[in-house]
Amino acid sequence: MFYIWVAVGGMLGAVSRSFICRVLADKSLNFPYSTLSVNIIGCFLMGVFIEFFALKAQMPLGIKVMLTSGFLGAFTTFSTFGLDIVMMMNKGAFLNALLYAFLSVILGILSLYGGLCLVRMFLH
Secondary structure (H helix, E strand, O other): OHHHHHHHHHHHHHHHHHHHHHHOOOOOOOOOHHHHHHHHHHHHHHHHHHHHHHHOOOOOHHHHHHHHHHHHHHHOOHHHHHHHHHHHHHOOOHHHHHHHHHHHHHHHHHHHHHHHHHHHHHHO
16 A cells, blocks of 8 residues: 555656646746756655654654655655755764765766767767
8 A cells, every 4th residue: 555655646746747847848948947946846845744744743654655755756856855965964964965965966967968978879
């Protein structure tokens, strides 16, 4: 049943992301406003959900995972990235939080570029 909750949330998150990106389509702009909006909304919602769950601990686990891992996981993984950093900072691990943020962004971009180059190398 756990994975069904995650799947339902994931479906709703993916559809919500698609809807928002469609509404805020980057019509010939040189800045990805729709992706930025989804990521900021996702981070805000992660904060709301996590704090609400902390104050309302009696909420069923299925609902919690549906909203966080499912919905926000499909809506944006940036919200989880933000949560990881805040959790490390709350534990006083500021250097680890900074390192994680830096490595995630830089290695993510480099990995994406590496994937593009690899495909271009084999298909050209």
